[in-house]
Amino acid sequence: MLKSVARTANQFVNAQSLGGVLLALAAVVALLVSNSPWAEVYQRFLQIPGEVRIGAHGLVLAKPLLVWVNDLWMAVFFFLVGLEIKRELLEGELASKAQALLPAGAALGGMVLPAAIYAAVNWGDPVALRGWGIPMATDIAFALGILVLLGSRVPTSLKVFLTAVAIIDDLGAILVIAFFYTADLSPTMLVAAGVGGLVLLALNRLRVMAVGPYVIVGLVVWVCVLKSGIHATLAGVVTALAIPISDGRGGSPLGRAEHALHPWVAYLVLPVFAFANAGVALDGVTLGTLLQSVPLGIALGLVVGKAAGVFGASWLLIRWGGARLPAGSSWGQFWGVCVLCGVGFTMSLFIGSLAFEGTDAMYEAQVKLGVLLGSLVSGVVGVMVLMSSQQVEPSQP
Numbered sequence: 001m002l003k004s005v006a007r008t009a010n011q012f013v014n015a016q017s018l019g020g021v022l023l024a025l026a027a028v029v030a031l032l033v034s035n036s037p038w039a040e041v042y043q044r045f046l047q048i049p050g051e052v053r054i055g056a057h058g059l060v061l062a063k064p065l066l067v068w069v070n071d072l073w074m075a076v077f078f079f080l081v082g083l084e085i086k087r088e089l090l091e092g093e094l095a096s097k098a099q100a101l102l103p104a105g106a107a108l109g110g111m112v113l114p115a116a117i118y119a120a121v122n123w124g125d126p127v128a129l130r131g132w133g134i135p136m137a138t139d140i141a142f143a144l145g146i147l148v149l150l151g152s153r154v155p156t157s158l159k160v161f162l163t164a165v166a167i168i169d170d171l172g173a174i175l176v177i178a179f180f181y182t183a184d185l186s187p188t189m190l191v192a193a194g195v196g197g198l199v200l201l202a203l204n205r206l207r208v209m210a211v212g213p214y215v216i217v218g219l220v221v222w223v224c225v226l227k228s229g230i231h232a233t234l235a236g237v238v239t240a241l242a243i244p245i246s247d248g249r250g251g252s253p254l255g256r257a258e259h260a261l262h263p264w265v266a267y268l269v270l271p272v273f274a275f276a277n278a279g280v281a282l283d284g285v286t287l288g289t290l291l292q293s294v295p296l297g298i299a300l301g302l303v304v305g306k307a308a309g310v311f312g313a314s315w316l317l318i319r320w321g322g323a324r325l326p327a328g329s330s331w332g333q334f335w336g337v338c339v340l341c342g343v344g345f346t347m348s349l350f351i352g353s354l355a356f357e358g359t360d361a362m363y364e365a366q367v368k369l370g371v372l373l374g375s376l377v378s379g380v381v382g383v384m385v386l387m388s389s390q391q392v393e394p395s396q397p
Contacts, residue, residue, distance in 0.1 A: 019266025020145020026271035027278040034279035069276045075236040077269050080261045081170045082240025083254055090245050093164040102323040103164035109313025110341050111136040111172045114305030121297035128294050131355045135301025137173045137347035140166035143340045157326035158337050173347050174237055181354040182230050189228035196221035200242035209247045211257050214239055277349045280368040298370025303377050306342035332389025339385055342378030
């Protein structure tokens with residue numbers, strides 16, 4: 001089982017490195033197309049209607065392509081996130097209090113401070129304040145991909161630390177989406193989704209080891225959650241948490257599901273999401289545009305809030321909480337990784353699409369500008385710090 005877990009973890013890291021490159025390329029292509037003569041074609045492409053009809057007069061799901069990507073396509077990503085969270089909690093870096101202390105505290109600091117900075121910048125504007133959750137999350141594919149590309153300059157312990165922080169960030173983002181970014185709730189659909197959740201639990205208790213039945217029930221739960229007013233991607237997390245981690249014979253249904261999904265998510269799901277969501281017209285964008293409260297709050301939250309929040313909380317835990325600096329790393333290297341936590345991209349764009357859904361289109365453009373700027377600066381500065389911090393220093397402040 002331990003070998004299986006280690007193999008899954010190694011595959012995860014390797015997938016994120018190339019996946020991060022593809023994610024960046026997809027975002028660049030979206031930006032180029034959005035600022036070319038093909039911009040109108042790009043927008044029309046995202047609005048291609050898609051419809052699913054069950055029965056002649058039954059359930060109808062009719063949405064444009066962009067919404068299908070954000071509601072159904074990203075449910076696959078959240079399914080993988082749920083698998084990773086469960087594995088880390090039961091067998092990984094979060095399986096014990098001692099292991100979880102540093103990344104959990106760091107992630108909490110890296111969520112609270114960016115949200116506070118954004119709220120402070122946008123205080124007094126109730127519409128803009130809706131975006132407070134945007135700078136809270138770390139893009140695990142981008143950030144970990146950067147670390148992997150830096151190779152031996154970064155100790156493995158720091159890659160593990162960043163992975164754990166990003167996974168806890170994702171858990172925090174899931175809770176924020178569930179409790180704060182929901183539409184009008186449908187009690188009937190919520191009850192139906194709850195029944196689906198009970199069926200998933202029953203499959204787990206009956207020790208059903210095939211992943212297929214969970215996925216089938218999960219699709220039903222997805223439809224119910226979609227109709228309930230809670231964001232449909234959360235159905236992916238619920239489904240993942242029900243899948244058994246061990247079959248009692250040395251195998252892992254959860255590990256098999258992760259193994260199968262990693263390449264699809266890293267090489268297809270996230271790049272498609274990036275291409276569909278990162279396109280923003282830069283015509284007319286000036287320094288004044290970037291200094292508007294929404295993009296400024298997002299950029300400051302990612303660049304300043306994430307780095308200071310992750311590092312500050314970690315320093316306090318190492319100084320007084322009994323935690324330790326990741327093995328073989330220096331404080332300079334640790335600071336560089338904390339800065340990289342400000343690469344928010346995927347989850348930040350996703351939360352931004354929920355935060356300003358149904359508002360003026362200018363907010364969508366401002367969110368994209370803030371996320372792209374903040375993530376770019378965090379990535380560049382993080383790499384510069386890591387490239388100049390190679391000496392191992394004492395592990396205590």
